[in-house]
Amino acid sequence: MKIPLSNPDITTLEREYVQSVLNSKDLSLGPMLPSFESAFAKYIGTKYAVAVNSGTSGLHLAMKVLDIKDGDAVITTPFSFVASANCILFERARPVFIDIDPVTYNMDAQRMEDYLSSLVTRHLPLPKAILPVHVFGLPCNMSAMMKIANNFNLHIIEDACEAIGAEYEGEKVGAFGEIGVFAFYPNKQITTGEGGMIVTNDEEIAKLCISLRNQGRSENGGWLAHERLGYNYRLSDINCALGLAQIERIEEILKKRAIVAKMYNEKLKDIDGIIVPSYRADVKISWFVYVVRLSDQHSRFERDKIINGLRASGIGCNNYFAPIHLQPFYKDLFGYKEGDFPVTEHVSDRTIALPFFNNLTEEQIDYVVKTLKRLLCSRCSILGG
Numbered sequence: 001m002k003i004p005l006s007n008p009d010i011t012t013l014e015r016e017y018v019q020s021v022l023n024s025k026d027l028s029l030g031p032m033l034p035s036f037e038s039a040f041a042k043y044i045g046t047k048y049a050v051a052v053n054s055g056t057s058g059l060h061l062a063m064k065v066l067d068i069k070d071g072d073a074v075i076t077t078p079f080s081f082v083a084s085a086n087c088i089l090f091e092r093a094r095p096v097f098i099d100i101d102p103v104t105y106n107m108d109a110q111r112m113e114d115y116l117s118s119l120v121t122r123h124l125p126l127p128k129a130i131l132p133v134h135v136f137g138l139p140c141n142m143s144a145m146m147k148i149a150n151n152f153n154l155h156i157i158e159d160a161c162e163a164i165g166a167e168y169e170g171e172k173v174g175a176f177g178e179i180g181v182f183a184f185y186p187n188k189q190i191t192t193g194e195g196g197m198i199v200t201n202d203e204e205i206a207k208l209c210i211s212l213r214n215q216g217r218s219e220n221g222g223w224l225a226h227e228r229l230g231y232n233y234r235l236s237d238i239n240c241a242l243g244l245a246q247i248e249r250i251e252e253i254l255k256k257r258a259i260v261a262k263m264y265n266e267k268l269k270d271i272d273g274i275i276v277p278s279y280r281a282d283v284k285i286s287w288f289v290y291v292v293r294l295s296d297q298h299s300r301f302e303r304d305k306i307i308n309g310l311r312a313s314g315i316g317c318n319n320y321f322a323p324i325h326l327q328p329f330y331k332d333l334f335g336y337k338e339g340d341f342p343v344t345e346h347v348s349d350r351t352i353a354l355p356f357f358n359n360l361t362e363e364q365i366d367y368v369v370k371t372l373k374r375l376l377c378s379r380c381s382i383l384g385g
């Protein structure tokens with residue numbers, strides 16, 4: 001049996017919408033763009049949504065509009081996809097990593113507060129912003145982070161690229177910070193092929209993002225009038241059509257994913273040596289990936305063996321995430337080394353993302369579980385001598 005790690009869920013609705021754009025000849029900056037944006041804003045509950053050509057572009061524009069630049073620092077997590085820290089480097093600012101909570105895998109708010117207080121005590125300059133990432137679709141502790149941002153006068157940019165539809169205290173993530181960013185690569189909950197979305201309640205921010213994504217053009221100026229240094233971060237109407245169909249199906253999509261996650265949890269929770277993702281009553285998870293963690297006695301070496309074993313059995317899987325601070329160019333730039341963020345490294349050495357998508361069948365899940373069990377057992381018998 002061959003099972004991919006992820007698999008986009010495209011129906012006739014998506015095909016119809018994309019076909020209609022192809023028939024219309026309005027391939028970019030056509031009517032699908034505002035339709036997708038307004039459906040998205042309505043879903044998240046923000047006044048504005050600005051579509052861009054990737055989540056990374058969205059994060060980059062967030063840095064630009066908040067005027068984060070050379071010499072500034074931004075707090076974020078080392079346990080994430082690399083783009084959430086790279087966007088800070090794009091503007092020559094410096095990421096300050098805060099280690100994660102070992103249960104939620106999100107930035108530890110207490111650690112963040114302690115760090116900021118220590119800066120105040122030592123009369124050192126404060127960072128300009130916090131960039132929390134809702135890792136694997138589990139919301140960060142937003143009430144703590146909002147309080148910290150308030151107390152220390154920091155912007156909040158939420159990286160909600162893995163968390164569309166996740167809720168914290170009944171409110172959708174992405175709507176808490178001044179800016180929230182989503183992504184639509186094919187492995188995300190909804191896809192546009194490539195794409196991203198910036199959400200905000202601030203009209204100035206929305207307008208600036210619209211200009212910056214479109215070569216710095218102004219609202220009423222001509223095609224060749226550029227008010228500021230901008231980019232081509234536009235999302236074509238073909239992509240927007242795909243996105244509109246997907247956002248119309250979002251409830252169905254998230255429901256399917258929750259069912260798959262629950263099935264995995266049921267089948268894996270009693271296996272020795274496996275820690276399943278935590279189900280939490282106080283937040284709504286939007287399942288992005290399904291990541292299990294091997295228990296503490298397993299090493300990274302054993303985890304990698306298991307990943308290889310799963311792949312050899314046709315099962316797509318990966319080591320989500322490798323710590324950002326240990327990526328070679330981060331080590332070179334900032335001198336990071338192993339041991340700098342021990343919780344992140346401990347988790348990162350033991351995690352395995354298993355196949356996870358809307359239409360994963362119980363039969364496929366059973367095959368993954370059976371294979372994982374077999375590989376774990378062969379490990380323990382080797383370990384046992």
Ligand SMILES: *Cc1c(COP(=O)(O)O)cnc(C)c1O
Pocket residue numbers: 053054055056057080081083084133159161162183184185195196
């Ligand atoms: C996917 C993702 C991004 C970037 O999205 P792209 O659309 O691939 O640029 C950023 N941050 C996180 C946490 C992500 O998972």
